[in-house]
Amino acid sequence: MKARIAIDGPAGAGKSTVARAVAKRLNLIYLDTGAMYRAVTLAALRNGTDLHDKKALEALTLSLQLDIRTDEKGNNLVFLNGEDVTAAIRDPLINRHVSLVALYPEVRSIMVQKQRELSRRGGVVMDGRDIGTHVMPDAEYKFFLTASLEERAKRRQAELLAAGKTVSYEQVLEEIAARDKIDTEREHSPLRAARDAVIIDTTEMTIEQVVETIIDKVVLV
């Protein structure tokens, strides 16, 4: 089987950019699992679904047609009931609500099932919060990326600005800290490094350095 690579870590640690680059270099399929939780959150907000009503969220999640495709640059494109929502799921409003939606095991198990289907044949790089611990516990390679809260907020703010969204540094820092707290303290599949994950603190590293560190450790079979 072709290698499976799990990349977990908190918001803003550089997971998506690194995972996409690693997949491209090694000719593997990239899956951004956070995008899946974001798409459900977008659908719930649009539908006016009560984010505290787990039964309603479960029914909504089951009813959605969620497709993740890859463009020629290796980016994930996210389609919700046929509509391209790739940009819409990056809105600050989604950032503020996505961790709440990701709390529910009813929602998580539907997402995890889709993620495992995709990993079955191997040859994937998946990034998220619970990939090494829960989605692909038997992945050949596991990495956990961290960075200081301040550095992660700086990166996230730059990302939002590049997408034309003006938000203050303080606002981003607060939002990321709140998300970290919910993601790490939740009961089901909380954010944590798998026991056999390689932990990389990216605070002082460039994206290229992180990518090289990972590639150096991966021996493709």
Ligand code: DC
């Ligand atoms: O990686 P991201 O910022 O796009 O993730 C958005 C949210 O989705 C994150 O705050 C928690 C949730 N998530 C999760 O619970 N499990 C995953 N595997 C990926 C994301």
